Amino acid sequence: MIDTVVASAGAALHQAQRILLASHIRPDGDAIGSLLGMGLALAAAGKQVQMVSSDGVPSSLQHLPGSELIAYRAQGDFDMLVVLDSSDLSRVGSALNGYREPDLNIDHHVTNLNFARLNLVDTSAAATAEMLAILLPRWGFPLDQASASALLTGMITDTIGFRTSNITPRVMRTAAGLMELGADLSALYFQALTQRSFEAMRMWGAGLSKLARQDGVVWTVISLEDRKHAGYSGRDDADLVNILSAIKGAQISVIFVEQPDNRIKISWRAQPGLDVSALALRFGGGGHPAASGAEIEGALIEVQNQVLEETIQLLRQHHPIVSESSQ
Ligand SMILES: [Mn+2]
Numbered sequence: 001m002i003d004t005v006v007a008s009a010g011a012a013l014h015q016a017q018r019i020l021l022a023s024h025i026r027p028d029g030d031a032i033g034s035l036l037g038m039g040l041a042l043a044a045a046g047k048q049v050q051m052v053s054s055d056g057v058p059s060s061l062q063h064l065p066g067s068e069l070i071a072y073r074a075q076g077d078f079d080m081l082v083v084l085d086s087s088d089l090s091r092v093g094s095a096l097n098g099y100r101e102p103d104l105n106i107d108h109h110v111t112n113l114n115f116a117r118l119n120l121v122d123t124s125a126a127a128t129a130e131m132l133a134i135l136l137p138r139w140g141f142p143l144d145q146a147s148a149s150a151l152l153t154g155m156i157t158d159t160i161g162f163r164t165s166n167i168t169p170r171v172m173r174t175a176a177g178l179m180e181l182g183a184d185l186s187a188l189y190f191q192a193l194t195q196r197s198f199e200a201m202r203m204w205g206a207g208l209s210k211l212a213r214q215d216g217v218v219w220t221v222i223s224l225e226d227r228k229h230a231g232y233s234g235r236d237d238a239d240l241v242n243i244l245s246a247i248k249g250a251q252i253s254v255i256f257v258e259q260p261d262n263r264i265k266i267s268w269r270a271q272p273g274l275d276v277s278a279l280a281l282r283f284g285g286g287g288h289p290a291a292s293g294a295e296i297e298g299a300l301i302e303v304q305n306q307v308l309e310e311t312i313q314l315l316r317q318h319h320p321i322v323s324e325s326s327q
Pocket of ligand 1: 030031085108126127128158
């Protein structure tokens with residue numbers, strides 16, 4: 001991040017009175033945690049804040065204080081628009097309700113397109129929430145227990161409980177700082193990451209019963225029928241892909257989740273040294289070297305064959321990342 005851009009962003013936030021904060025579709029803990037962490041800190045400083053998320057707040061994150069304030073769509077006038085944890089503007093979905101171009105983009109995805117007037121993109125950060133935990137106090141917006149809890153949740157979920165290869169001493173120090181503000185690590189960890197609904201577990205069962213592998217690639221499929229049978233109301237894989245990546249010998253794991261309207265949602269997870277983000281980008285998605293996703297149109301079997309072929313191809317090339325800006 002460039003210091004002058006950090007300073008300009010802070011000045012713009014202090015100048016603005018009505019601030020709109022938006023994050024990405026199918027929000028995860030970092031999307032909601034960043035939204036709430038920044039929104040609550042700005043509100044505590046006397047700003048009029050509106051937080052929006054096209055797909056609302058998942059039930060696994062509704063325990064966070066302030067989550068009931070998050071709306072589906074922007075309404076009214078704003079002086080400043082901030083987009084969080086989103087690599088491009090289309091990721092925000094319908095939440096902006098036709099509102100103008102973003103003033104500030106804060107994100108950590110390598111696939112970020114720098115789509116705003118001011119762009120703060122730090123690909124060495126483990127979560128957007130980690131960036132905000134450092135930036136907000138630096139800008140003079142102090143954190144309290146509620147905003148610290150939201151940001152710690154973003155860090156916990158994006159790092160799968162501090163397990164990803166991008167964990168640095170800075171991540172742990174930042175997390176410790178949030179704990180000092182009253183964020184309860186073990187409770188937040190359990191609520192956002194460990195606890196699962198009965199229906200999600202039943203759907204995992206359906207997915208696990210169809211596990212397959214070839215050349216270090218492990219995959220499975222969740223059909224619309226599996227989801228219906230399990231009684232699972234989400235349209236995602238309930239994070240089953242993270243379980244697949246724990247399988248010994250799995251260099252890359254892939255999950256295919258059938259959607260209505262002939263669409264397939266794909267998630268990849270890769271072991272350190274492999275980069276699945278370019279693969280996801282080719283299929284119209286994006287993400288991180290170790291965790292990416294895409295959603296494409298087509299019949300399940302055709303999509304599956306094409307994606308697996310290219311994934312296995314990637315593994316054959318075994319394209320290790322030349323340690324680029326990883327601190
Ligand atoms: Mn994130």
